[in-house]
Amino acid sequence: MAVAVTISGYEQVKTNDFNAFTEALMNSGPLAIAVAAESWSYYQGGVYDGCTENAGGKGTDIDHGVQVVGW
Numbered sequence: 001m002a003v004a005v006t007i008s009g010y011e012q013v014k015t016n017d018f019n020a021f022t023e024a025l026m027n028s029g030p031l032a033i034a035v036a037a038e039s040w041s042y043y044q045g046g047v048y049d050g051c052t053e054n055a056g057g058k059g060t061d062i063d064h065g066v067q068v069v070g071w
Contacts, residue, residue, distance in 0.1 A: 022071065030069045037064040 011028060014020040025031055038061060039050045 025068060025071065030067050033066050033068055034062045035064050035066055036060045036062050 011024065013024045013031065021031070040048070043050070
């Protein structure tokens, strides 16, 4: 099987830093992120606003990989 894609490098964005996130998205292209998606069970569309203040805190179950292409 022929190689379809290669990765020439990566950068790690500072955790839970919105400014670093948006800067990396604008300057480097799509981002791969990990999220706790349990609260998304009933999401149907539009801008998601179900985040909690404890996001990323103790007890959070990071269980999905997501590609971010814009905001």
